[in-house]
Amino acid sequence: MKLVAIQVECYAGAKADETPRRFTVDGHVVQIAEVIDRWYQVESKPEWPRADYFKVHADDGRDYLLKHDLESDEWWLGRSW
Numbered sequence: 212m213k214l215v216a217i218q219v220e221c222y223a224g225a226k227a228d229e230t231p232r233r234f235t236v237d238g239h240v241v242q243i244a245e246v247i248d249r250w251y252q253v254e255s256k257p258e259w260p261r262a263d264y265f266k267v268h269a270d271d272g273r274d275y276l277l278k279h280d281l282e283s284d285e286w287w288l289g290r291s292w
Contacts, residue, residue: 214278214287231265231277236288242270264289 218235233242248266252259261281268274276289 219286243267
């Protein structure tokens with residue numbers, strides 16, 4: 212899967228960057244209507260750094276897979292459908 216770097220605005224609750232609210236890819240802002248699922252990569256290995264993953268449904272009717280690399284604090288778009 213090819214990852215694309217994105218900018219993400221999040222809700223910050225008990226911790227920073229808790230839940231994504233919108234993201235920007237190629238200059239286009241996508242509003243997140245719902246977080247469908249969330250899971251964690253907790254073990255830190257060079258090939259699999261610690262990360263949070265979000266399957267989200269956006270207001271454009273599409274679903275997206277977002278990855279937040281916790282070690283680099285970078286966000287990535289993994290897939291859309």
